[in-house]
Amino acid sequence: MWKVAIAISLALTSVATMAAAGNAGDVSRGRELAERRCASCHAIGEAGNSPDPLAPPFRNLYRQYPVDALRPALLKGLEVGHRNMPRFVLSAQEVTDIIAFLHDLDPCGKPSSDDEAMARCFAPAE
Secondary structure, eight states: OHHHHHHHHHHHHHHHHHHHHHTOOOHHHHHHHHHHHTTTTSOOSSSSOOSSTTSOOGGGHHHHSOGGGHHHHHHHOOOOSSTTSOOOOOOHHHHHHHHHHHHHHOGGGSOOOOHHHHHHHHSOOO
């Protein structure tokens, strides 16, 4: 009986792990999407100013919003208070990839021995 329970438990764990891996965002695809769809207004790298002064650099978004909280707005299509921001439609996977990219930009979201990264984590937004 225990062997059957353990086998079922292992099978369910494997299925859950595969499902979670299938839903994981791809940082490089998220960066590519940001370069194509967002970089005309937003700075998307770890340095530099946004081309549009009203558009916050992506590297600072985690200071303004919990990054995962952006998911519903990105899925629905962002509407902001200025007319320069185009309304756009992204697939669920594209949103997941962009969220993964935004998490990757967040120096506070990953362990680091890089003093500069940690300083950016706690520095005031630009």
